[in-house]
Amino acid sequence: MINHLPILQVIVPLMAAPVAALVRKRGVAWFITVLATWASLAIAVLLLLDVRDGGTIRYALGGWAAPWGIEYRVDTVSAYVLVIVAGIGAIVTPYALLSVRREIGVKQAPLFYSALLLCLCGLLGITITGDVFNLFVFLEISSISAYALIAMGPDRRALHAAYKYLIMGSIGATFIVIGIGMMYMMTGTLNMADLARLLPSVGGRTVTVAFAFLAVGISLKLALFPLHQWLPDAYAYAPSTVTAFLASTATKVAFYVLLRVVFSVFGVVFAFETMSLHWALLPLAIVAVLFASLTAVYQGNVKRLLAYSSVAQIGYMILGVSLATVTGLTAGLLHLFNHAVIKGALFLAMGAVMYRVGSVRIEAMQGLAKRMPWTMAAFVAGGFSLIGVPLTVGFVSKWYLVLGAIENDMWLVAFFVLVGSLLAVAYIWKVAEAAYFKDYIGDLDVREAPLGLLVPMWALVVANFYFGVDANLTVGVARQAAELLLGVGP
Amino acid sequence: MTGLFGLSEPMAALAAVLIPLFGGGLVLALGKRPNRREAATLGTSGLLFLVVLSLLGPVLDGARPRLVLAEPLPGLPIYLEVEPLGLLFALVASSLWIVTSLYSIGYMRGHHEKNQTRFYLFFAVAISAAMGVAFSGNLFTLFFFYEALTLCTFPLVTHHQTEAARKAGRVYLGILLSTSIAFQLLAIIWTYSLAGTVEFRPGGILAGTGASGTVAAILLALYVFGIGKAAVMPFHRWLPAAMVAPTPVSALLHAVAVVKAGVFSVLKVCVYTFGWEFITDTGASDLVIWAAAATIILASLVAFTKDNLKARLAYSTISQLSYIVLGALLANEWGILGGGMHIAMHAFGKITLFFGAGAIMVAAHKTEISQMKGLGRTMPITFGAFFVGALSIIGVPPAGGAWSKWFLGLGTLEAGQVGLLAVLMVSSLLTLVYLLEIPVKAFFLSPEGGKGSTGIKEAPLTSLIALTLTALASIILFLQPKILYDLMSLVVGS
Numbered sequence: 001m002i003n004h005l006p007i008l009q010v011i012v013p014l015m016a017a018p019v020a021a022l023v024r025k026r027g028v029a030w031f032i033t034v035l036a037t038w039a040s041l042a043i044a045v046l047l048l049l050d051v052r053d054g055g056t057i058r059y060a061l062g063g064w065a066a067p068w069g070i071e072y073r074v075d076t077v078s079a080y081v082l083v084i085v086a087g088i089g090a091i092v093t094p095y096a097l098l099s100v101r102r103e104i105g106v107k108q109a110p111l112f113y114s115a116l117l118l119c120l121c122g123l124l125g126i127t128i129t130g131d132v133f134n135l136f137v138f139l140e141i142s143s144i145s146a147y148a149l150i151a152m153g154p155d156r157r158a159l160h161a162a163y164k165y166l167i168m169g170s171i172g173a174t175f176i177v178i179g180i181g182m183m184y185m186m187t188g189t190l191n192m193a194d195l196a197r198l199l200p201s202v203g204g205r206t207v208t209v210a211f212a213f214l215a216v217g218i219s220l221k222l223a224l225f226p227l228h229q230w231l232p233d234a235y236a237y238a239p240s241t242v243t244a245f246l247a248s249t250a251t252k253v254a255f256y257v258l259l260r261v262v263f264s265v266f267g268v269v270f271a272f273e274t275m276s277l278h279w280a281l282l283p284l285a286i287v288a289v290l291f292a293s294l295t296a297v298y299q300g301n302v303k304r305l306l307a308y309s310s311v312a313q314i315g316y317m318i319l320g321v322s323l324a325t326v327t328g329l330t331a332g333l334l335h336l337f338n339h340a341v342i343k344g345a346l347f348l349a350m351g352a353v354m355y356r357v358g359s360v361r362i363e364a365m366q367g368l369a370k371r372m373p374w375t376m377a378a379f380v381a382g383g384f385s386l387i388g389v390p391l392t393v394g395f396v397s398k399w400y401l402v403l404g405a406i407e408n409d410m411w412l413v414a415f416f417v418l419v420g421s422l423l424a425v426a427y428i429w430k431v432a433e434a435a436y437f438k439d440y441i442g443d444l445d446v447r448e449a450p451l452g453l454l455v456p457m458w459a460l461v462v463a464n465f466y467f468g469v470d471a472n473l474t475v476g477v478a479r480q481a482a483e484l485l486l487g488v489g490p
Numbered sequence: 491m492t493g494l495f496g497l498s499e500p501m502a503a504l505a506a507v508l509i510p511l512f513g514g515g516l517v518l519a520l521g522k523r524p525n526r527r528e529a530a531t532l533g534t535s536g537l538l539f540l541v542v543l544s545l546l547g548p549v550l551d552g553a554r555p556r557l558v559l560a561e562p563l564p565g566l567p568i569y570l571e572v573e574p575l576g577l578l579f580a581l582v583a584s585s586l587w588i589v590t591s592l593y594s595i596g597y598m599r600g601h602h603e604k605n606q607t608r609f610y611l612f613f614a615v616a617i618s619a620a621m622g623v624a625f626s627g628n629l630f631t632l633f634f635f636y637e638a639l640t641l642c643t644f645p646l647v648t649h650h651q652t653e654a655a656r657k658a659g660r661v662y663l664g665i666l667l668s669t670s671i672a673f674q675l676l677a678i679i680w681t682y683s684l685a686g687t688v689e690f691r692p693g694g695i696l697a698g699t700g701a702s703g704t705v706a707a708i709l710l711a712l713y714v715f716g717i718g719k720a721a722v723m724p725f726h727r728w729l730p731a732a733m734v735a736p737t738p739v740s741a742l743l744h745a746v747a748v749v750k751a752g753v754f755s756v757l758k759v760c761v762y763t764f765g766w767e768f769i770t771d772t773g774a775s776d777l778v779i780w781a782a783a784a785t786i787i788l789a790s791l792v793a794f795t796k797d798n799l800k801a802r803l804a805y806s807t808i809s810q811l812s813y814i815v816l817g818a819l820l821a822n823e824w825g826i827l828g829g830g831m832h833i834a835m836h837a838f839g840k841i842t843l844f845f846g847a848g849a850i851m852v853a854a855h856k857t858e859i860s861q862m863k864g865l866g867r868t869m870p871i872t873f874g875a876f877f878v879g880a881l882s883i884i885g886v887p888p889a890g891g892a893w894s895k896w897f898l899g900l901g902t903l904e905a906g907q908v909g910l911l912a913v914l915m916v917s918s919l920l921t922l923v924y925l926l927e928i929p930v931k932a933f934f935l936s937p938e939g940g941k942g943s944t945g946i947k948e949a950p951l952t953s954l955i956a957l958t959l960t961a962l963a964s965i966i967l968f969l970q971p972k973i974l975y976d977l978m979s980l981v982v983g984s
Contacts, residue, residue, distance in 0.1 A: 388671070390634040396563060402679040414679070418672045425667055429660075437648070437656055471562050 005050075006059040006072040009043045009082065009128055010138075012036050013121035017114045026109035030097050033113040037089040040124065044086040048079035052477070058130070066130070067191040073130030077481040080333070081127045081256045084340050088248040089120045091344065095456040096241040099351050103154045103239045112152055116245070118145040123253045132180045132265070133190045135257065139176065139221070142253070143169045146246060150238040161233035168220060168230040175217025182210035183265075195265050211275060214261050222254035224281075224318055225288035228311045235307035240351025243303060247310055247347055248340040255317055255336060259329075262321070263485040272324045281322035286416050288315030293423035297430070302360045303350050305427055306343065309386065312420060313339045319417070320401055328404035329482035330475070331397060337474055338385075338393035341467070345382035345460035349375050352449035352457060357442060362431060367440030372448050376435045378461045383428035385464040388421050392468040396475065499548050499555035502541050503570045506580060506621045509538045510587075514614035521607035528595050531610050535588040538617070542577070542584045549577050550976060556627060566682075568634060571627035571690065574980040575761065575830055579754045580624035582837045583747050587617050589956045590742040593845055596950030597738055600852040609649060609736070613743075615642040620747040623754065629678045629688035629763065632755060633670070636719070639751055640666045646739045647732050654734055661731040666718045669725050673716025677709055681763060690758060694765020706764070706774035710819075713759045714778050719752025720815050721808045723785040730804040737848030740800060745807055745840040750833050753814040757829055760818040761981060769821035770905075779819040783913045785812035790920035797858045799847045802924060803840065809917060810836045810883060816910065817898050823982040825901030830978040831971065832894035835882060838964045839891055842879030843925075845957035846872050849949030859928055864937030866929060869948050873932045875961035880925040882964040885918055890967030893975075 016036035020029040051057060057074040060066060074082075096116070104112050122142025129135050147169070151162035184190055186206050187198040199207060216227075223231040231251075235243050262271045271277045292311035299305035313335065320332025350360050352375045357364050369376040385392035398421060405414035448454075467474050497505055513534025520527040548555065549572055558569040594613075598606050619642055622635030640663065648659040682688050684705075685695040696706065718725045732744045760766060760775075769775050789809035796802040810832070817829025849872045850856055854865060866873040878889060885895030895918065902911040948954060967974070 389637060390630070391562060391568075398675075399563060399566075399679060402676065403683055406680050406683045414676055415672065418676055421671050422668045425663075425671075429663070433656070437651065469560050469562055472564055475564060 004059075005043055005047055006057060006074055006128055007061065009040060009047065010121055010125045012039050012043070013117045013124065017117035017121065020117060021110055021114035024110055026100070026106060026113075029110035029113040030093075030100070033096070033117055034093045036117055037086065037093045037120065040120065041083070041086040041090040044079070044082040044124075047074050048076075048083050048477075050074070051076055051079045052480075067189045067194045070134045071130040071191055071193075072128050073192070074128060076477060076484055077256070077259065077333075078127050080477050080481050081253065081336065082124060084252060084337050085120070085123050085127065085249045088245060088340055088344055091456045091459055092241055092245045092248075092348070095244070095348055095351065095453055098450055098452045099241050099355055100239065102355050104152055108152060112149065112239075115145040115148045115152075116242070118142075119149060119245070123249050126253050127256055130192050131190050132183065132192060132195065136173070136177050136180055139257070140173060142250065143173060143221075146242075146250060149242040149246070150234050152242070153237040153239050155237045157233070158237035161237045165230040165234045168227075172217045172220030172227075175213045175220065179210045179212075179214035179217060182206050182213065186210070192260065192265050196267060199266060200270065208275070211266055211271070215258075215277065215280070218254060218258045218261065222251045222258060223311055223314055225284055225291060225311060225315060228288070228292070228314075231311060232304050232307040235310065236301055236304040240347065240354050244344050244347035244351060247306070248344040251310065251314055252336050252340055255314070255332075259321065259485055268324065268486060278322040278324055281318050282413070285315045285319035285322055286413065288312060289319070289416060289420040290423070293420050293427070296427045297423060299427070300361055300363070302353075302362060302365070302431055303347070305431070306346055306350065309424065309427065310339075310343060312423075313343070316397065316401060316417065316420070319413070320404060323404045323408055323410075324486075325404055325407060326479065326482050326486060326488065327400055327407055329485060330479045331400035331404050333478040333481050334400055334474060335397040337478070338397045338467070341460050341463045342382055342385045342394055345378060345457060345464060346386065348453070348457040348460060349379040349382060352453045355453060356446050356449055362434050364442065365431060365434045366438035366442070367435070368442070368446075369435040370440055371442075371446045374454055375449050375457070376432075378454075378457050379435070380428075380432050381461045382464060383424075383432065385468065387424045387428060390468075391465065393464050393471070393474075395468060396471045400475075497541070497544070499545060499553060499572070500557035500570070502545055503555055503572050503625045504557055504559075505541050506538060506584070506625065507570070507618055509534055509541060510614045510618035510621065513538075514611045514618070517607060517610040517614060524606065527607065527610060528591070531591045531594075531614065532588070534614065535584070535591050535617075538621075539584045539588055542580045542621075545572055545577055546581070546973075549574055550980070566630055566688070567628070568631045569627040570622075570625040570631070572625050573690070573762075574977040575754070575758060576624040576626070578830060578974065578977045579750060579833060580621055582750065582834045583617065583620045583624065586742060586746050586837060586841055586960070589959050590738050590841070592952050593741070593848070593956035594738040596953035596956075597848050597852055598736065600950045600953070601736070603649070603736055605649065608645065612642050612645045613739070616646065616743060616747060620751055623751045626690070628690055629681065629759075632758070633675065633678055636674075636717075636751065636755065637667075637670060639748060640670070640719075643739075643743050643748055646743065647735045649736055649739070650734065658731040658734040662728045665725055665728040669716050669718030673712045675716070677712035677716055680709060680712070688763075690762035692762065694761075694763055694768050696763065697765050697768040697771075701772075703772040703774065706768070706772040707777060710760075710764065710769070710774045711778045713763075714756060714781065714815060714819070717752050717755045717759075719748055720756050721749060721752065721785075721811050722781055722815055723788060723808070726785065726789070726808045729808055730801055733800045733804050737800070737844060737851060740804075741841050741844035741848065744804070745844050746837045749807060749811055750837060753811050753818070753829070754833060756815050757818045757826065757833075760821060761826060766821035766826060769819070775819040775821055779816060779910070782812040782815040782819060783910055785809065786816065786913055786917045787920075790917050790924070794920065794924050797860055799850070799857060799859050799862075799928070800844075802859065803843050803847060806843075806883065806921065806925065807840060809921070810840070813895070813898060813914070817901055820901040820905045820907070820910075822901055822904045824897050824904050826982050827975070827978045828894050828897030828899075828901055830981060831897060831974045832891070834974050835890040835894045835964070835967060838960050838967060839879045839882030839889065842875050842957055842960040842964060843883070845953065845960060846876035846879065849953050849957060852953065853947060853949040859931065862928065863931050863935040866932030869932075871954055871958060872949055873929050875957045877926075877929040878961040878964055880929065882968075883925060884922045888968050889964045890971065891964070892968060893971045
């Protein structure tokens, strides 16, 4: 059993998905989903504990050895991302029960859970596989189920948002598959480790083009500025649970794919010395931080505001990568986790507002702190973390990011990172001021959100502070992962 | 060795941070019973002062109690360490908290303020943060408490919840947060990257790291402007904005705890991060010191133009804060000695002035200086105390400010900066005029609208006691500056 953990990681949600769709009862479907996500989390944690000593788990699917068969490969990097994805899944699904009841029809609910499980399965699959084509397949599984999930949003604009995401996502996927095809053409293998071994010897223009296709395709998936256009609408109009889930996982996994392709497949030397990838990523990352944060300040819909903030946060992560140092990469990886818990908490708080008030526009939040004190306090606490107040996880990310920039003598970059924080103050403050300093004008029967929503929300808020007060674990794992990716392991 | 109540010294440092928080909790619990609530505030402030005082002996004997609270990042602990400069700041803040609490009771009731429980609660939390600032063992800890102090004073600034208060609150938070994040945090991380540590160490941590003169100058400028609470121009606008708060807030927080946390941080960075010898060797402060000098003069000039009493005091505060910044940046024994002593001297002087302003507002409902003609005859105690406070700020005997200004002047000469000495002199003259105008008008001019009874009486008793105490303290500090001198000697001697 323990030897088969890698495949179970994918199989559990994959098998649970059709069951959830078939039971037709939304309560039962929900229960199955919760069980499956918690089982996934348990597996992910076991895997992380296994590879924490620095080892790598290699699992040949069906006993077919690589490069003929598909290989699953778990090292610190992938185990770290698996835990984040499964962990967010495990926190979001209990929350889904009430939120879905409010936002999604009885008939659609089992299908919703099924799609959620498929999406989780796809994201976990992307992370665990060691085969580029298999990665593409899982990418499509997660994307297609994500389109469906977004389209289920309570607002009709969700359909348009999902359509936009579908078109952009498909373009991205096409770019990725073209890149994979070219690599296969040149090397005859799809296994990542094999590719890494063979690519330096073949070289040539095809490899260069393949790299470019992959970089653009993945950037689209992770919503790197200026390829982020699909994201704000998708996050704003998706069901609350889906927004929280996707915001904390989907772009993170795309980020992971970028790391894998850049560092594990092509290698640092090719990516940064031959291709000068950092000169493409660094300016885009900075523009993403500044432009998206500034746009966020002017949003009236808070979910949209947070979506633009996500684009900015992706900028931070990419910034870390473009530094191409251990500190920079550690910062990027740290922010992968930290941003997941920050945005998760914030979007869950907005889900609770949606549940009670039926709107997430700033006007609807006037004076809401008196009616929903716990929810708004969670939002403000999450906001602190987003800004990067000391003793929150956001501070930890900022610290390493700025440190990384300074180590590379990039003063201006360090300064821009902090300016991004200030813009975060501005947009979080807008919401906090409305909630705390205006008089309540809404319906009289609006009360605090039920415990079913508050508990998962606050679990993430507490995580924000717990890992901010003692970041040794996350920093340790992230640094180990960064060293692994850069090939400078201790 | 154990001190007060059997507390070991490191625990006493922790207690200093926790006691006000605990007091805040009591205030919240007793919110419905005003008398007991105020008793709780007074009790905790007295207790806090005793605990801080219990650290004085050991620190003078050379003890440096230290307590690690947490280690969020590897190699970056949050810890408290009591050293003489911090103790001086803590002593000033904690002793004035008692007096201010006394004063607040009269003021808040006399003025029929709303939400008094919230007021006392955040007041206590702010003091806790100020204690944290005072006892921070490294820059990271300092930054944490510094930001906490900004955030927990925000509800006090916006206490009246009017549109004006909200606007002022935005300026307050905007300037303090943006300078601290964009400049101060950058400087802290830069320091860490240079020195591999951010701890406060006698002699500094930057010497020997290979930081060039230019780097040191930029870094120092980032600290001076990044510590927005020191209100060096052009980042001073938050201080006048904060004057919309009730007067006790202006008095303790915006004349003592918050602004002093700012200049204290500047001093601490100069002494324990850079090390003053490093500053003189590299000439790091050559340019930025003129920003402080300009602030001293410009703020004095602006103060002249203000008819609103609190606004004038606010600009006077900005000017006086830069005296301390200047002292720190002079980077010699006298400058730092004078700067450190001025923390205490200015605190006692300025709080008296603010108490006076508040007393006038409560008793006579007057806020503009031009309306205060002849008021001195009906409110002799208030204006008498005001006069003493003003003397201390100006820096003439028999008030404490004379000492600190004397040492600051010596500092400029030691550094060979005659220009700066001229700045200090000119500013003192300006201060003399704009501050003494107020009691002079009150005592020697006759009230507008004839001599008839105006029904104006002296301020509430607790407020009068408070401002008399602080005025007396200013005089005592002139006669007995030894404790301050001893503490600061330990700072510069190390």
